[in-house]
Amino acid sequence: MTDRLSNRTLGGLPEAVRVPTYDRDRVRPGIVHLGVGAFHRAHQAVYVDNILADDPSWGIVGASLRRPDTRDALAPQDDLYTVVARDQNGDQCRVIGSMTRVLQADEDRAGLMTALTAADTRIVSLTVTEKGYCHDPATGTLLPDHPDIVHDLANPEAPKSAPGLLVAALAERRRLGRAPFTVLSCDNLPANGSTARGVVIGLAHLMDPPLADWIEAQVAFPATMIDRIVPATTDADRETVAAAIGVTDAWPVVTEPFSQWVIEDRFANGRPRFEDAGVQMVADVAPFEEMKLRMLNGSHSTLAYLGYLAGFETVSAAIGDPALRALVKRLMTDEVTPTLSVSGIDLPGYRDALIARFDNPALKHRTYQIAMDGSQKLPQRLLGTIRDRLAAGASFTCLALGVAGWMRYVTGVDESGARIDVQDPLAPRLRSIHEAVGDDPPALARAYLAVEEVFGTDLAANAEFTSMIERHLSSLYRHGVKATVQSLVA
Known part of the structure; x- marks a missing residue:
């Protein structure tokens, strides 16, 4: 049986495969990411991987909000996976080590809340797709009658939606006297920062108006622009990656060489030096x-x-x-x-x-x-x-x-x-x-x-x-x- 990609096998990969140059044992999570899909793993997680050698305090705890596929695939691999940049000239394989673990929200809500409220968590980023904001796309406002929002209003201690998780985590951080995190939306929707801000504050107002006022005053919601084409991974891709790296990778990501990330430089509680990883930090996204x-x-x-x-x-x-x-x-x-x-x-x-x-x-x-x-x-x-x-x-x-x-x-x-x-x-x-x-x-x-x-x-x-x-x-x-x-x- 072919070995699995892992910390143990990392050193034996072919020289052409780029691998983490930092000590993964020193990486500590500073980011929690909601919605760990192929795009996040091919985009934001790669940029973070680029900065961990200089600052290992920005590792990522991923959270799948609906399905356990990503957690189940990555856990046996020490949360390592391969990103393949593919064009007509061939494949360039790189192993990404910025994910420290992946949680499945429905099965480990307590673990996710612990990560979200940890003092070291300074950024919570999202790729939950447009529908994950439980909003009206025509107006950008929260839909109070959205089934997940109805659930979260009735069960604030066990939220389902991304806005519900953010409100619950911020409420607990406020109770504990901890600094708020920055909410960093990385989804393709207009004014994604203000949209995230609107749905979070809107839900907080329905639950706890003083909390909403605190979020409005303390939490940063910078806008972003993200760009990289990431098709769905196929079994053929897995076979190609296994042949290229010499071990099995259950959940590689295939993408294009091009990648772009533009971020509004407005954070509530510190940030990585994203600009060192090629991110464009701007005043207006x-x-x-x-x-x-x-x-x-x-x-x-x-x-x-x-x-x-x-x-x-x-x-x-x-x-x-x-x-x-x-x-x-x-x-x-x-x-x-x-x-x-x-x-x-x-x-x-x-x-x-x-x-x-x-x-x-x-x-x-x-x-x-x-x-x-x-x-x-x-x-x-x-x-x-x-x-x-x-x-x-x-x-x-x-x-x-x-x-x-x-x-x-x-x-x-x-x-x-x-x-x-x-x-x-x-x-x-x-x-x-x-x-x-x-x-x-x-x-x-x-x-x-x-x-x-x-x-x-x-x-x-x-x-x-x-x-x-x-x-x-x-x-x-x-x-x-x-x-x-x-x-x-x-």
Whole structure:
């Protein structure tokens, strides 16, 4: 049987594999991370790994909020795992040692609360996805009737949600007289710092108004922009990694060479020297965040819905289609770029670099994966840009086609008549709308636009926007994705 990646086997890995150069026995946790998934392990945990040789007080305690997979895979490996940076030139393997342990919240809530309230814990970071904030994406405010929030209000000692865990931990730190931690959101949502602040303080107000006042005065919620494409790990990836490093790794992460992290430099209780690890520490993240959400994520979602419907399994296959490639380039050039103002950034160069990243054939980033949770993503990725274009009296036809592609996708049936397993918090409601309305594109478009959690009330009332969505959705039904896109970019 092949040996498992672990502290014991670390020294015997091939020379080409980069391994931690610091003494892991000296690493102490200073960060607790909620939502230990592939993205965190390929992004923030790598940056932290870069600083531990100089300051070992910033190790990470990870917490899985829903499933035990990550804990179960990493525990036998001393929480080591491999990050593979992959492109057409091959793989570069690196073992990451910044995770000190992973907890499963449902099974060890006491252990998680102990970590969250420890005096040495100075930062709590999050990658819980948009839906983990239990908020209304259209307004950014807490949803008091969200099932997890209802549970947490009734059971404050055993919270389920990320906001509930943060409020409970901050309440205990206040009771103990300990300094608060900084809440560092690393999720793709607009103004992620202020969104995290709003849901945490909003929940605290419902539970304990004086606590809410203390959090408002004492806790920092810096905004961030994060960027790295991280597809889901496959069994083939595990086999490739095992062959490259000579031992079994149950939970490697495959990603692209590119990585970016921009952080608002505002912390309540100290921070690592992130800048030494390549992080951009800035006074205002908003321009960078908007650039990324609108250019990269907006294009990604457009490619995901249209590409999946057209039969393209991966992003690289979708961008390889000349018409889809032209659509994405036009979307970024003509409709997104005019809404942005980012000092020191060459936006045409950024656009071309994004297309090159999408075109990476070695990174099997599935369109189905990107298409998940679209009702939570559309407001940030496409609809904000559309609102700006409407206000300016400017064109938004490519953006609108992305929205229509989402509507066609969430019906749950693709162009060939095959079922789509739509993964979305609103999937049952979206499916019932389709079942009630049927395949009548104008009526279906109007019914979906009435979903205020996604579109608010303004877009459904805008005749220009509604008319364009109806036309695009009708064309997708009548002619299919490829012909519709071709007619748009011809």
